[in-house]
Amino acid sequence: MKSLFKKAALALSLATLAAAAGAQDFPAGKPITAVVPFAAGGPTDKVAREIAQIMGKQLNTTIVVDNSGGAGGTIGARKVVQARNDGYTILIHHIGMATAPSLYRNLGFDPLKDLEMVGEIADVPMVLLGSKALPAKNFKELLPYIKANAKSISLANAGVGSASHLCGLLFQSAIQQELVTVPYKGTAPALTDLMGGQVNLMCDQTTNVAGQVKSGAIQSYAAMQSKRIEAFKDIPTAAEQGLPGIEVKIWHAMYAPKGTPKAVVDKLSAALQAAVADPGFRAKMAELGAEAVPPARAKPESLRAHVDAEIRKWSPVIKAAGVYAD
Known part of the structure; x- marks a missing residue:
């Protein structure tokens, strides 16, 4: 029995040494x-x-x-x-x-x-975006417009659990207004429909919309964080425009x-x-x-x-x- 235990202990020691040696060589x-x-x-x-x-x-x-x-x-x-x-x-x-x-x-x-x-x-910061067809041309105009048209304002996202979905949830909670949520199977089709005017609003990561924002293909309403985004300093924060407390970083x-x-x-x-x-x-x-x-x-x-x-x-x-x- 002692011999069996010794063999088991030796095997364990060898395995431990082998793992340690492998870790030292990683990634080899x-x-x-x-x-x-x-x-x-x-x-x-x-x-x-x-x-x-x-x-x-x-x-x-x-x-x-x-x-x-x-x-x-x-x-x-x-x-x-x-x-x-x-x-x-x-x-x-x-x-x-x-x-x-x-x-x-x-x-x-x-x-x-x-x-x-x-x-x-x-x-990665988030930005609240809008279709160019929306009459509200800045965030201060957008909030009363949403209040007056909430039942017909659509808010797109890339699917349940996506970054755009989470940001949208926080935005609706902050303005205490439920919008018509439109989930897509990914960001690309949602963004395509936003640019085409089929949906009104979307919240998304700057890494995904940098080109469209810089070209003016969509409206940029607010940076969803406490300070302006370094690469998009011309987009005011939601807090600057009267809606404090929104901080969404992906x-x-x-x-x-x-x-x-x-x-x-x-x-x-x-x-x-x-x-x-x-x-x-x-x-x-x-x-x-x-x-x-x-x-x-x-x-x-x-x-x-x-x-x-x-x-x-x-x-x-x-x-x-x-x-x-x-």
Whole structure:
């Protein structure tokens, strides 16, 4: 019996040593797959591809983006939850990681318990947009117009649980007015209909609408945060225009499967911290109207605290709206 225990202990020790050696060598030239739980070309995909390119150089390997969309980002997230915990599969997700526990009553995983935190990547501001056909030409004109025509004002979003949906919920709550919500299967068709005048309003990320905003193809009513957006300083905030208290930033972050060795998580986080400080990455994010986080936020402990706080923030908003995605 003692011999059996000794063999088991030896096998465990060897396995531990092998894992430690593997962690030290990581990534050993092997490519890393970054799962993005949304379609290619979307806001999260744009952030992911930029950070993957720079992190790959830091780690001396290639980071390949895998777009596994569907169900508000939960399909891709589950894919990573169930992946091997060796560091070669990571997840790049947005604020949906914190809202999914309230939107999905049968989510199947706990963001705080079933994933390892790597760090935050970037914050993307939201802008309230309107069709050019709307007679209200600024935010101060828009609010009374909404009050007078609420039953016929349509508010588009990219689907339940999307960033545009969450921003829309907060906007309706702030003005205490329910609008005609029109969900789409993605941002692209919603934006197309907004530009065509088929819907009236939409709230979306600057990374997705920078071109349309700058060209004047749609109206820009308000920056949905406490300060003006650096790349769009001509768009006043909602607070400046009489509606304080709206703060919607769509943050993006990186995760690894639960049980990924600490040494591997630390290497990923160190590469992420270097990447968010990279002048090229920061300039690219600014070009899109986004903001790379400071390196102090690209750490596991910072991300864990942030996800926890965001779950607490959005849970009552979603429950009050009575909206579920399942």
